[in-house]
Amino acid sequence: MSKKTFLIFCLFIVSFSALFGQLGIPDFKRIIVLFGQIASKDYPTKGNPYLETSILVESSPGPLRVPGGSKVLYVQHIDTASSVIAASMPGMIAVSQEDNLVSIYSGNDLIPSQNISYSDAETIIGILGNKVRAASPYYFLRVYDSKNKAWLNPVLFAPSLEDRGSPQIDEIILQGKDKAYRYQKSLKNRSRIPQGRYILELGVEDIVRTNSVSGLYHFRVILDGSVIIEKKLDSASANERGLSFFGFTPPSSKAVGINNFLNVGEISLLRGLHNLEIIVADYAGNTTSVPWSITVE
Amino acid sequence: LIYIFLIPDTIGKDTLVKLLPEIKILGEAEANLPPGLADQEIRAFTGKAHIGYYSAKGNLTALLLRDLGSLVEDEFAILRTGNTKEFSFIDLKNKKSRVIGEEGLPLAFTGNPFMMRNDQMGVSKLGKDGAVLWRYEFGKIVTGASIAHERSAFGTLSGEAIVLDGKGLPLYIIDPSAFGLSAKYSCIYGISLSPDGSMLAMLHDLEPQRLTIFNERGSGWGILASTVIKKESPYPRESMFSNDGSQGLFDSGEGLIHFDAEEKEFRHIPLEFENVVPGKSMISPLGDDGFAFLANFKHANNFGLVINGVLRASFPVGTEAATLNVREGEVDIIGEAEIMRLFVDSGIQ
Numbered sequence: 001m002s003k004k005t006f007l008i009f010c011l012f013i014v015s016f017s018a019l020f021g022q023l024g025i026p027d028f029k030r031i032i033v034l035f036g037q038i039a040s041k042d043y044p045t046k047g048n049p050y051l052e053t054s055i056l057v058e059s060s061p062g063p064l065r066v067p068g069g070s071k072v073l074y075v076q077h078i079d080t081a082s083s084v085i086a087a088s089m090p091g092m093i094a095v096s097q098e099d100n101l102v103s104i105y106s107g108n109d110l111i112p113s114q115n116i117s118y119s120d121a122e123t124i125i126g127i128l129g130n131k132v133r134a135a136s137p138y139y140f141l142r143v144y145d146s147k148n149k150a151w152l153n154p155v156l157f158a159p160s161l162e163d164r165g166s167p168q169i170d171e172i173i174l175q176g177k178d179k180a181y182r183y184q185k186s187l188k189n190r191s192r193i194p195q196g197r198y199i200l201e202l203g204v205e206d207i208v209r210t211n212s213v214s215g216l217y218h219f220r221v222i223l224d225g226s227v228i229i230e231k232k233l234d235s236a237s238a239n240e241r242g243l244s245f246f247g248f249t250p251p252s253s254k255a256v257g258i259n260n261f262l263n264v265g266e267i268s269l270l271r272g273l274h275n276l277e278i279i280v281a282d283y284a285g286n287t288t289s290v291p292w293s294i295t296v297e
Numbered sequence: 298l299i300y301i302f303l304i305p306d307t308i309g310k311d312t313l314v315k316l317l318p319e320i321k322i323l324g325e326a327e328a329n330l331p332p333g334l335a336d337q338e339i340r341a342f343t344g345k346a347h348i349g350y351y352s353a354k355g356n357l358t359a360l361l362l363r364d365l366g367s368l369v370e371d372e373f374a375i376l377r378t379g380n381t382k383e384f385s386f387i388d389l390k391n392k393k394s395r396v397i398g399e400e401g402l403p404l405a406f407t408g409n410p411f412m413m414r415n416d417q418m419g420v421s422k423l424g425k426d427g428a429v430l431w432r433y434e435f436g437k438i439v440t441g442a443s444i445a446h447e448r449s450a451f452g453t454l455s456g457e458a459i460v461l462d463g464k465g466l467p468l469y470i471i472d473p474s475a476f477g478l479s480a481k482y483s484c485i486y487g488i489s490l491s492p493d494g495s496m497l498a499m500l501h502d503l504e505p506q507r508l509t510i511f512n513e514r515g516s517g518w519g520i521l522a523s524t525v526i527k528k529e530s531p532y533p534r535e536s537m538f539s540n541d542g543s544q545g546l547f548d549s550g551e552g553l554i555h556f557d558a559e560e561k562e563f564r565h566i567p568l569e570f571e572n573v574v575p576g577k578s579m580i581s582p583l584g585d586d587g588f589a590f591l592a593n594f595k596h597a598n599n600f601g602l603v604i605n606g607v608l609r610a611s612f613p614v615g616t617e618a619a620t621l622n623v624r625e626g627e628v629d630i631i632g633e634a635e636i637m638r639l640f641v642d643s644g645i646q
């Protein structure tokens with residue numbers, strides 16, 4: 001863990017209880033953590049994958065409130081003729097919180113208030129409604145740390161989620177310079193691959209089995225008993241070239257491999273027999289582990 | 298013909314506003330654009346419920362229902378086609394179309410097509426045929442954009458402007474706080490590049506909110522002028538340079554602020570804006586050094602003209618007037634059921 005990441009992590013611990021109510025997550029029905037997931041997976045163009053920074057909050061129709069004392073920083077409403085972006089994109093409200101945090105609420109079901117009147121108790125910043133679908137309205141929540149210039153995983157501030165399901169690893173790929181080697185569960189013998197450096201790509205998701213899902217959080221790769229990769233989806237730093245996930249240089253597409261799965265990191269495999277183990281945990285602590293026996297030639 | 302003489306011109310001539318026949322936006326919306334649409338001179342319009350095209354003569358030639366993401370411009374349209382959720386780029390001039398294949402929603406800044414990512418933190422610039430020319434991830438939420446002279450400037454929720462070159466490579470990051478313009482909260486609410494790309498206007502921050510004009514100086518940028526906005530607000534607001542870049546006009550929340558680039562001076566045009574619905578004002582350059590605008594004041598939705606920093610005309614145009622289409626002296630005010638047309642002669646030779 002880098003020094004900066006460690007400082008941010010300490011901030012979470014210190015501020016967690018204070019922020020719990022501040023972010024204005026009302027009586028939600030369901031939360032799906034999208035932070036760190038590939039956003040544009042359904043689109044054929046390989047050039048534009050990026051990673052999400054939000055959680056999806058499904059809620060009841062009605063007012064969206066934030067605690068009193070919060071400062072509304074930015075309001076984007078589709079009826080805003082004066083801004084091409086506001087008139088074209090879904091509604092958005094940014095609220096400045098304590099500790100240099102900004103919470104951002106957005107989505108098609110969110111109608112920002114046209115005029116916001118502040119009160120000490122709470123402030124109604126918008127209305128959640130859904131005229132088109134019969135389902136409950138939802139919005140996306142993001143949290144930006146303006147001091148450390150990083151997007152924080154909003155699940156760190158959410159109430160504890162009942163998530164008893166482990167993440168599901170669908171694909172493990174060792175992407176070499178010219179060829180990809182895939183883990184096959186049915187294969188009884190050891191996989192045979194040439195010596196070299198490989199990008200480890202994981203096709204993994206935290207399946208929605210209950211009302212909420214806590215999301216992918218912790219990735220660990222063990223080679224012959226030694227931890228060679230350990231990464232967390234706790235934050236993504238933001239700089240002028242984009243988002244940095246997993247410590248990769250921005251943009252966030254660097255954290256997506258050429259097979260369109262998460263790029264967890266690079267590993268070096270020398271000739272011999274090796275045991276690779278991939279362990280993925282969600283934020284609630286549910287863990288999935290896949291061992292992969294490899295003969296490197 | 299109806300001639301309306303409005304406010305006497307301070308330089309001795311009169312501003313003439315001639316009312317042209319209006320265009321009725323009536324009829325059944327079509328599912329697709331009609332073939333051969335671009336065989337005549339057409340003008341795109343975006344109303345509250347409808348989008349479409351009308352001819353230079355004033356006939357409605359295409360009418361579609363407006364939904365999130367549908368976009369019409371004079372030379373192209375970006376629409377969801379078929380049963381897919383994907384957007385197609387329709388090149389009206391060459392009568393070709395292609396699936397864009399990018400995630401997000403289409404936007405156009407002064408006729409330049411972009412796809413804005415759904416997280417509003419990245420853009421893909423499209424060429425004239427709809428192909429992706431370049432992509433850029435800002436890592437911050439984009440709140441405004443302006444394109445001019447092979448440059449694009451993007452304002453962010455974090456309070457900086459990022460200026461990219463014609464290939465989408467970063468040229469400058471302009472952070473007002475780095476120029477000593479500190480504020481309690483940082484954010485960009487309005488952004489505009491001058492036509493030659495050498496000046497950048499930014500309406501920025503809260504407590505205090507400022508309007509600042511930056512100009513390019515050698516390898517960097519400096520402050521040309523800055524003023525504090527008294528009636529600050531968290532809503533995006535219009536900011537615009539004139540076509541010759543000599544002037545700027547900005548929504549101050551309580552009126553308009555005119556900027557004279559030569560004199561480096563701001564001049565307040567108090568109009569007592571009624572921000573019942575914030576962000577409703579709209580400003581378009583008119584001629585070389587003038588502006589047409591729509592704004593709520595005096596209990597009405599008003600159209601107005603500012604020429605050389607002087608309010609030359611203003612009159613109510615009905616509550617449904619939402620956007621402006623300005624071409625040389627012709628101004629079309631897009632309402633819900635009709636397009637009101639004006640010919641404006643500024644009287645300045």
